[in-house]
Amino acid sequence: MISIPVIQASRVVLAVVLAGLMVLSGSATYIVLSSRTSKIAKAPEKPTAATPAPQALTLPGTMYLSQEGAIYSLSGGKFHELTVEAGWMQPALAPDGNIIAVKRDAFSSDVYVISPSGSALRQVTNNAAPARLKYDTGQNHWSFYPRVSADGRTLWMSYDDPKFGYDVVLSIWAMPYAGSLNQGRLWTNAADYTGGDVQPVPVAGGGIIYTKYDFGPDNRLVGRLWFTNRAYSFGKALTSPDEDCRNPAVSPDGTQVAMVCTYEKQVSYLTIATWNGSTLGARRNIVTSQLVAQPTWAPDGSGIAYLAPNASSNGDFQLWWLPKAFYAPPPVPVPTPTPGGPHNGPLPASTPPPAPVVKPIEVTTNNGFDATSPLAWGS
Amino acid sequence: MLAIVLSAVAGGIAYFMPAAQLALDSTGQVIRVPTPSPTQLLISPSPTGAPSAAPVAGAFTVLLLGSDDDSKFVSDHVLTQSMILVRVVPSTRQVTMLSIPRDLWVPLSTGGSGKIDGAYSYGGAGAAIATVSRDFGVHIDDYIWIGLLGLVKLIDAIGGIDVVTSHPVMDDYYPADIYGGWPYDYERVAVLAGPQHLDGVHAMQYVRSRHGDLQSDFGRSQRQQEVLTAIRVKAKELSPEDLPALSKALGGELKTNIGISQVAQMLPLAASLDDPNAIHQVFLLPPYTHGGAPDGSLVAEWSLILPLVHQYFP
Numbered sequence: 001m002i003s004i005p006v007i008q009a010s011r012v013v014l015a016v017v018l019a020g021l022m023v024l025s026g027s028a029t030y031i032v033l034s035s036r037t038s039k040i041a042k043a044p045e046k047p048t049a050a051t052p053a054p055q056a057l058t059l060p061g062t063m064y065l066s067q068e069g070a071i072y073s074l075s076g077g078k079f080h081e082l083t084v085e086a087g088w089m090q091p092a093l094a095p096d097g098n099i100i101a102v103k104r105d106a107f108s109s110d111v112y113v114i115s116p117s118g119s120a121l122r123q124v125t126n127n128a129a130p131a132r133l134k135y136d137t138g139q140n141h142w143s144f145y146p147r148v149s150a151d152g153r154t155l156w157m158s159y160d161d162p163k164f165g166y167d168v169v170l171s172i173w174a175m176p177y178a179g180s181l182n183q184g185r186l187w188t189n190a191a192d193y194t195g196g197d198v199q200p201v202p203v204a205g206g207g208i209i210y211t212k213y214d215f216g217p218d219n220r221l222v223g224r225l226w227f228t229n230r231a232y233s234f235g236k237a238l239t240s241p242d243e244d245c246r247n248p249a250v251s252p253d254g255t256q257v258a259m260v261c262t263y264e265k266q267v268s269y270l271t272i273a274t275w276n277g278s279t280l281g282a283r284r285n286i287v288t289s290q291l292v293a294q295p296t297w298a299p300d301g302s303g304i305a306y307l308a309p310n311a312s313s314n315g316d317f318q319l320w321w322l323p324k325a326f327y328a329p330p331p332v333p334v335p336t337p338t339p340g341g342p343h344n345g346p347l348p349a350s351t352p353p354p355a356p357v358v359k360p361i362e363v364t365t366n367n368g369f370d371a372t373s374p375l376a377w378g379s
Numbered sequence: 380m381l382a383i384v385l386s387a388v389a390g391g392i393a394y395f396m397p398a399a400q401l402a403l404d405s406t407g408q409v410i411r412v413p414t415p416s417p418t419q420l421l422i423s424p425s426p427t428g429a430p431s432a433a434p435v436a437g438a439f440t441v442l443l444l445g446s447d448d449d450s451k452f453v454s455d456h457v458l459t460q461s462m463i464l465v466r467v468v469p470s471t472r473q474v475t476m477l478s479i480p481r482d483l484w485v486p487l488s489t490g491g492s493g494k495i496d497g498a499y500s501y502g503g504a505g506a507a508i509a510t511v512s513r514d515f516g517v518h519i520d521d522y523i524w525i526g527l528l529g530l531v532k533l534i535d536a537i538g539g540i541d542v543v544t545s546h547p548v549m550d551d552y553y554p555a556d557i558y559g560g561w562p563y564d565y566e567r568v569a570v571l572a573g574p575q576h577l578d579g580v581h582a583m584q585y586v587r588s589r590h591g592d593l594q595s596d597f598g599r600s601q602r603q604q605e606v607l608t609a610i611r612v613k614a615k616e617l618s619p620e621d622l623p624a625l626s627k628a629l630g631g632e633l634k635t636n637i638g639i640s641q642v643a644q645m646l647p648l649a650a651s652l653d654d655p656n657a658i659h660q661v662f663l664l665p666p667y668t669h670g671g672a673p674d675g676s677l678v679a680e681w682s683l684i685l686p687l688v689h690q691y692f693p
Contacts, residue, residue, distance in 0.1 A: 040616050041538040041624065107567040137567045138551040144571065160549065166590035168549035193593035195547030195572060213546040213572065219594070219664055220601065221546040223572060244545075246573055260573065265655045266543050266608050268574040291541055293574040308574075315541045315576050315613060372571040 044316045044368025047072045047079035055321055055361045060300045064091040064099060065319065066373035071101055071118065074319075082118030090145055091376040094177065095152035099376065100124070108140040111157055124155065125181050138163075144170065145374065148177050149202040156187075156200040156208060169196030172210055174231070187231050188212070194221055199374070201248050203227075205277055209238065209248045209257065216241030222264060225257070227278065238280045243271075247374070249304075250275065251297045258295040258304055261285070268292045270306060272327060286327040287360060293317060293371035299379040305363075307371050316368030321361045408504065408636045438468040439520040440692060441637075442508055443607070444499060448526035448632075451562045458496040459507060459524070461586075461603050464517060466692050472652050475691040476607070477661040478600030483679050484672035485514045494676050499524070504634065516685060517692040521637045527587075528557060529632020531579035533610070536628040537617065540582060540609035543574045545601065550588040557583070582606055597664055604660050611649055661691060 047067060057077035064073050069085040087104040094100055098121065099114045111124040124146075129139035146157040155177040158170040169192065175184030188210065190196035195213040202208055207229025216222040223246035228235025238257075239245040245261040257275045260268045261283070270292040274281030290308040297304055303324050307317040445461030462479040481496040488509035489501040498510040504522050512519050525533070534540055548570040555564040557580075570577075570585045577585065586606050592598035617625075637645070652658070667684050668677040 039618065040613070040621050041536060109569075137565050140551075140567055142549070142567075142569050144569075163551070166550075166552065168551050168591050170547060170549070193591060195549060195591070198547060198572065211572075215593075219597075221598065223546065262543050262545075264545075266605060267655055268543050291543065291574045309541055309576070314538045314616070316539075317574075317576055368576065371575040372573060 040314055042314055042366075044314075045366050046070075046081070047074070047364065047367050047369075048081050050079070050364055050367055052077055052079070052319075053361065053363050053365075056363045059305070059321060059363070060298055060302060061377060061379040063296075063305065063319075064093070064376040066091065066101075066370040067368060068370075069104075071099070071114075083114070089370055089373045092147050092374065093376045093378045094148040095150060100146045100148060100155070102144055102146065107137060109142050109144060111143045111146045111155070124175075125157075125159075138165075138168075142170065145199050147200055147202055150204065153177055154202070156202060158196065158198045158200065159184075160196070162186075167192050169194060170198050172197045172200045172208065185231055188226075188228065189232055189234065191215070197226075199246065199248060201250055203250055203275075203277070204254045205229075207235075209250065211246040211248065212237075214241075216244075216264075218264075220264060223262075225259060225280070236278065243283070245271065247294055249295050249297055249374075252299055252301050256297075258297060260292050260295065270295050270304070270322075272304075284327070287322065290320075290360070294374050296375040296377050299377055305375060305377065307369050307375070310362055310365065316366070317371040318365060318367055319363040319369060321363050323361070326360070408634050435468050435470065435693075437470055438466060440464060440466045440518060442511055442519050442522040444504065444507060444522060444524040445530065445603070446499070446524065446526055447556070448528070451556060455503070456500045457526075458494075459499040460496055461600075462495065462507070462511065463600070463603065463607070464511065464515075464519070464692060467648070467652070469648055471657070472654065473657045473659065474652055475659040475661060476604050477688065477691065478597075478604060478663070479511065479515075480596050480600070480663055480668055480677050482596060482672075482676040483663070483668060484674075484676040485510065485679060488513060494674065504636070514679075515688050515692070517688060521635065521641075523635040523637070524633070525629075526632040527583065529629050531557065531583050532628035532632065533625070534577070534579035534582050536621065536624045537610070537613045539576050539578045540606065540613050541574065542577050542582065542585070542605055542609045544570055544572050544577075544585055545605065547572045548585055548588050548602070549591045550584075552590055553584060553588050577606075577609075582609075594664070597662055600662055601660070608655075608658060611652065614649060659691065661687070663687075 056074065062073050062075040064071055066089040069087045071082045071088045071091050073080045073082055088101055089104055090102040092100050097116060099116065101112055101114055102109050103112055108127040110127050112120050113122040113124060114120050125143045127141035127143055133139040142160045144158045146155060148155055153176065155175050157173055159173045160168055160170050163169065169190040171186055171190045172188040173184045174187045175181055188197040191214040197210055197212050200208040200210045207227060209225055209227050211223050212226045213221055213223050222241045222244040224241060225238040225245050225248050226235045227238055242263065243261045244264045245259045247260045249258045255275060256272055257280060258272045261271045262268050268291045269285040270287035271283050271285050273283045293307045295304050295306040304322045306320050308320050309315045310318050443463040443465060444459040446457040446459050448457045460481050462481065464477040466475045479495060483495045484492060485495045486492050487498050487501065488506050495510060499507040504524055508519050508522055511517065548568065550568040552565045553568040555566040556562040568584045568588055570581060586599065586602045589596060589599045663684060667680055670677060672678045
């Protein structure tokens with residue numbers, strides 16, 4: 001027989017246990033929910049912490065990219081951090097083996113020459129306002145998109161001079177690679193209140209292809225590729241306003257140009273066209289399903305790399321690789337001679353082999369590269 | 380067992396309570412429409428006679444309002460520097476966005492005439508809706524107002540947005556009034572062109588800068604529509620884990636008359652609007668508007684504007 005005090009004690013114990021379980025359950029639910037991290041706001045990894053896809057091993061040469069103000073190299077399937085995170089962006093290769101790049105601060109940016117190992121060798125521009133004029137933000141300058149000509153003599157860049165009050169536009173400048181901006185020459189006449197002229201790409205035979213922003217027939221600002229080989233000349237428009245193209249990149253053999261075209265919409269197609277030294281041929285949109293930025297030809301012509309978000313990277317731009325088979329025209333069938341001697345009549349048409357199915361390869365999955373920084377790619 | 384399950388539910392409620400509270404506070408706002416004076420009715424442009432788009436079942440129109448609400452302004456008496464009418468036709472998945480120039484000189488629903496961006500400051504959302512509705516002859520179903528800092532935090536809370544910026548935005552005298560101590564400071568801005576991932580601050584710089592744009596507010600309107608489109612695309616990826624961060628980001632910076640249940644119905648619809656060719660953007664550039672109105676504001680050529688508007692907004 002169980003006494004009443006024992007029953008009461010059991011109930012008290014049960015109540016305490018139940019209360020404890022309730023507190024535990026409620027708290028645990030709250031803690032578990034709190035510990036769930038949002039996928040949408042997940043920060044990208046540093047490239048050196050990530051494992052690129054196996055295809056990165058097949059990429060030729062060394063590629064240079066920018067992420068969060070640092071420049072990284074990619075070679076042999078591995079990333080290496082060349083600079084610390086300090087506003088570094090827009091790397092480009094110089095024929096002397098060094099890298100030129102932009103270092104951006106809050107109010108100005110400068111071009112530097114850095115060694116292949118990442119140490120700064122020379123500050124080319126000095127765009128921060130002098131201390132006595134710091135009160136006026138307009139006394140600062142921007143330099144972007146530096147490129148060195150193939151002969152190593154000329155450094156091209158976009159530079160915000162001249163500017164007039166609120167009318168701040170980037171113009172293309174050329175200066176001696178070994179010299180200073182004081183020896184520079186204004187090369188293009190940027191349209192007022194447009195953002196200006198950017199992304200100079202030196203081409204064989206002299207001159208540059210660049211992107212000019214200007215008002216289209218519908219009064220909207222659009223990008224167009226232009227070619228000029230004479231200082232302060234308008235040059236020649238290569239694309240139409242309605243194509244709204246930018247980011248020119250010339251193939252290693254100099255016969256094709258890759259670019260991105262938006263058709264004045266929130267799309268960004270990877271487009272290629274033949275280039276004969278003065279005009280572009282018919283356009284081919286070869287990637288239309290992604291927001292493509294900074295197409296760059298492999299130094300051996302084996303494909304095109306570019307930056308674009310993937311479906312699961314939260315909109316951060318990843319590195320993609322497009323093998324040549326994806327966009328190269330199918331081979332022209334070679335007629336097979338009929339056995340049994342010479343043949344003067346028409347040969348039977350041979351069936352071309354089926355085009356290989358090649359899709360863009362995602363080299364990184366969670367890196368968040370700077371999509372406003374061109375990729376530099378050397379052999 | 381039931382008690383333990385209930386306590387677990389209580390833990391969940393505690394977790395989502397701030398978000399739910401904010402949602403309740405921000406949504407379902409009551410619109411108070413001011414009564415215009417007889418004079419006001421006489422000078423309002425008449426929408427009659429303009430061709431109208433045929434009514435479409437399920438279609439609705441939302442007035443989006445955006446305000447600088449930093450310390451330069453008195454709370455609840457802010458100008459709406461951004462005013463965009465959005466019409467959504469769910470059956471065809473078509474979206475039309477009409478940007479209304481902030482400097483447009485119009486009859487105000489609160490009486491008299493003034494720049495259209497002042498309507499909200501005089502009479503809140505109701506006055507802004509009534510002004511746009513009467514002047515443009517458009518039926519407005521709902522409104523959403525968001526403050527400057529709210530937009531920055533919203534974009535950060537959703538992890539940034541992917542935008543194809545149409546051109547470099549260069550501004551040597553951009554207002555440094557969000558995070559700085561002195562709201563009249565300036566800073567330099569250079570948002571480069573092309574597809575890119577923007578955080579809240581840089582997206583705000585892109586849509587807000589107007590010094591470097593010959594078209595001033597027109598150019599700004601175009602950029603605002605680009606960013607709105609990008610936010611909509613990113614919002615498709617939201618999940619329940621994102622709600623607390625979103626509620627924290629939007630605390631006091633968002634108001635709408637749309638109820639929570641309506642929001643829940645709209646989310647799948649927003650996710651389905653993914654064809655860039657189905658998004659129509661309308662801007663009131665010259666000759667629809669031109670200079671010459673008081674205080675440097677814009678004259679509205681109603682004889683041109685109304686037929687254009689009624690093609691898209693019945």
